[in-house]
Amino acid sequence: MAKVIACLCSGRRSGYTATLLEAALEGMAACDGVEAERVDLDDHAFGPCRSCFACIRSPDHTCVQDDAFGRGGKGELSARLATANGLLIADPVHNWGPSATCHLFIERCYPFLWSGRLSGMPFASISCAGNQGMHRLARANICKWVFGFGMRYVGGLAAHAAYFERARGEARELGERLGAAAVQDATEGRRPMADEERFLAYMDSPWAALNPYLENLTHGTMRYEGSIIAEALKAGTFTKPEAAKLLSEAAKLLREALAARARGDLEEANRVLVEASARWTHATWKQFLEDDVIGTAQPDAYRPL
Ligand SMILES: Cc1cc2nc3c(=O)[nH]c(=O)nc-3n(C[C@H](O)[C@H](O)[C@H](O)COP(=O)(O)O)c2cc1C
Structure with missing residues (x-):
């Protein structure tokens, strides 16, 4: 089974962002061999990186903090990420960019930079706005972050409540594409992205x-x-x-x-x-x-x- 974790960064568990996440999960459910799980980040305790650099020095490149991203790689979020075949981030647009929760999540993925363990992992994002927008800017920002880890960018949806029904369809379709990529990851094995491939692959993405x-x-x-x-x-x-x-x-x-x-x-x-x-x-x-x-x-x- 291909495992996908779908992280909700909004505190509103049934809001616009959560609804789009659920649509993406429907898309994933349409793929044979995908086990996708919704993870509400609000249910997990984790703080910012403390710049101790223990994750660089330790041979297994894990975090020493006593929280969901630490415990020597046994924290529930880091453990799940390490064994996932795909990652979806569904994020509300805050202050014309990604939410603080999203930024925190990415920041705490720092140990994976050193192990290279997220390199090649299929990734998709949803950036959902309800007011002035800047959802495209938020999407580009998340794209920049996952470029840093060499994740395989399946797609990013920049959505607004003003065209919500269309966005729901697009989220479903994005979920299908992420599911298919995760199945490939599980059946054919991880294909880490070398730097040249990474730079070229992102040339036409929302952030190059x-x-x-x-x-x-x-x-x-x-x-x-x-x-x-x-x-x-x-x-x-x-x-x-x-x-x-x-x-x-x-x-x-x-x-x-x-x-x-x-x-x-x-x-x-x-x-x-x-x-x-x-x-x-x-x-x-x-x-x-x-x-x-x-x-x-x-x-x-x-x-x-
Ligand atoms: C701190 C904060 C900042 C926000 N900033 C923006 C913004 O820059 N642009 C926007 O369109 N909406 C903004 N919003 C509204 C959210 O995009 C809105 O909550 C949207 O519905 C996201 O989905 P959700 O809250 O239903 O999960 C903001 C909301 C909060 C709480």
Whole structure:
């Protein structure tokens, strides 16, 4: 049986968001071999990540907090996620973005970044608004988060109470697609997403990495000369030899990624950005985190070179 967990982030257990979640569950029920379970996150106690980094240091990459996401991986939410074949998040739009509960849930998935255990897991989301909206923005935000874990993005529904009946049909259909992907995950095995596949697969999704990543790295200039990397090389802030070497390699690749983007070759730009960003990640880890903050080397599953 393929197991899907369908998490409700709204405190209103029979509200708009919950109704769309139920429609998605109907869609999943139409798939042979799917066992989907609704999980009201309000029933589970968990707080924010406390930045202790124990999940990075421990060999099994689990959380030490005494709550639903911790207990060395035995907390009910982390245990269920670890064995699921698919995840649905149904989330009310709060303050023009995802709800705090949704953000908390994602934040506490941090240990899975290091184990790589969510990589390739089928994922779908529902962002439901009832007032001014910004459900598309909320959907993009959730998409960005699951990109970070390398989940397989089956789809995201941006819904509003103003077209609720249509949204119900779309939620059902999304549930069917998630169910089918979960069955594939259960029968054929997990297909983790390598970084290049991940960056390319998300190119047409509600959130794609290329532009925001380059925008951030270049301080909004989209030019190498304006980038953090150029600034750091000039100032010599990366003093550890290994970090400085990685930074220089990242600099060359950043130039190439920007050039590919400028000539409109977005696939190539994404491919080179994967290389550049992996080196940038390792350089910053070595320089700022490894000895002073985390106390351990970068785990193998995270941004491999
Ligand atoms: C703290 C909070 C912030 C909200 N912000 C927005 C918003 O930015 N845009 C919007 O359209 N609705 C907003 N709403 C309304 C919700 O989207 C509304 O509750 C909607 O019905 C979501 O489904 P549910 O509450 O029935 O689960 C907000 C509600 C709360 C409680």
